[in-house]
Amino acid sequence: MISDPDQHRRLLETFAFLRAGSAGFQREFFDQVMRVRLPAGQAVCQAGAQCAHLPLVLDGTARVYQLGENGREITLYRVHPGESCVLTASCLLSARPFPAFAVCESAVEAVVVQPASVRRWLGSCEPWREYLFGLIASRLVEVFGVLDAVLFQRLDQRLIDHLLRLAESLDASEIQATHQMLAAELGSSREVISRVLKGLEEQGLLRVRRGQIELLDRAELRRRTQDD
Numbered sequence: 001m002i003s004d005p006d007q008h009r010r011l012l013e014t015f016a017f018l019r020a021g022s023a024g025f026q027r028e029f030f031d032q033v034m035r036v037r038l039p040a041g042q043a044v045c046q047a048g049a050q051c052a053h054l055p056l057v058l059d060g061t062a063r064v065y066q067l068g069e070n071g072r073e074i075t076l077y078r079v080h081p082g083e084s085c086v087l088t089a090s091c092l093l094s095a096r097p098f099p100a101f102a103v104c105e106s107a108v109e110a111v112v113v114q115p116a117s118v119r120r121w122l123g124s125c126e127p128w129r130e131y132l133f134g135l136i137a138s139r140l141v142e143v144f145g146v147l148d149a150v151l152f153q154r155l156d157q158r159l160i161d162h163l164l165r166l167a168e169s170l171d172a173s174e175i176q177a178t179h180q181m182l183a184a185e186l187g188s189s190r191e192v193i194s195r196v197l198k199g200l201e202e203q204g205l206l207r208v209r210r211g212q213i214e215l216l217d218r219a220e221l222r223r224r225t226q227d228d
Contacts, residue, residue: 001031001032002030002033002111010058011030011058015082016131017127017131033056034111034112036111037108040105041103042103043103044102046098047098047099049097050091051098052115053113054112055084057079057083057108057109057110058109058111059108060105060110061080061108062085062102062103063075063079063103063104064079064087064100065102065103066100066101067101068187072184072188073101074186074187076143076146077139083135086135086136088102090136093119156224158186160200160225162185163177163215163221164222164225179194200221206221
């Protein structure tokens with residue numbers, strides 16, 4: 001239960017479905033949810049586990065990833081403020097175990113919803129229903145994008161594209177990232193990522209330092225992502 005008016009305002013500002021819901025739904029929502037805080041690096045859910053709650057993120061970022069038999073990771077999607085984990089929602093609705101892994105990339109603050117409330121509001125609250133189905137639709141597009149990249153795009157192009165996206169999100173040319181972090185993001189190995197980065201560095205396109213990558217020629221790097 002959340003009774004603090006400041007927290008009410010914060011939730012209303014973060015989640016459009018809550019603002020669009022009726023006064024009765026808002027009261028029920030505040031009565032039913034609980035606030036949780038998780039530290040960076042905290043495992044949220046393991047493959048094969050049963051989901052007990054649906055988290056709605058207020059602050060921080062969680063990463064959902066798959067782990068292959070060879071031990072390599074690949075990121076499926078991230079859960080940002082204002083979002084929830086659609087795999088968790090699917091598991092709660094179908095009573096199936098979680099099929100991936102989820103971990104807090106940063107400290108996360110969230111509210112959690114009981115499974116019974118998740119199901120009840122699907123039938124009684126249209127904004128809640130639209131919120132969940134909208135998340136599912138957007139995540140499907142995102143995961144299919146990951147699948148398409150893995151199957152049809154060269155690793156060097158995927159790596160360059162990822163580095164460019166990071167640089168654009170930070171509005172900077174220097175990126176804080178280790179080779180292992182990049183390997184986990186792209187479903188590769190640290191050794192392979194290191195070889196690709198070394199090749200790009202030898203071509204003068206970027207500079208690699210310990211835990212840091214500086215993009216030197218963004219225009220050429222962007223062109224490389226479009227090569228057949």
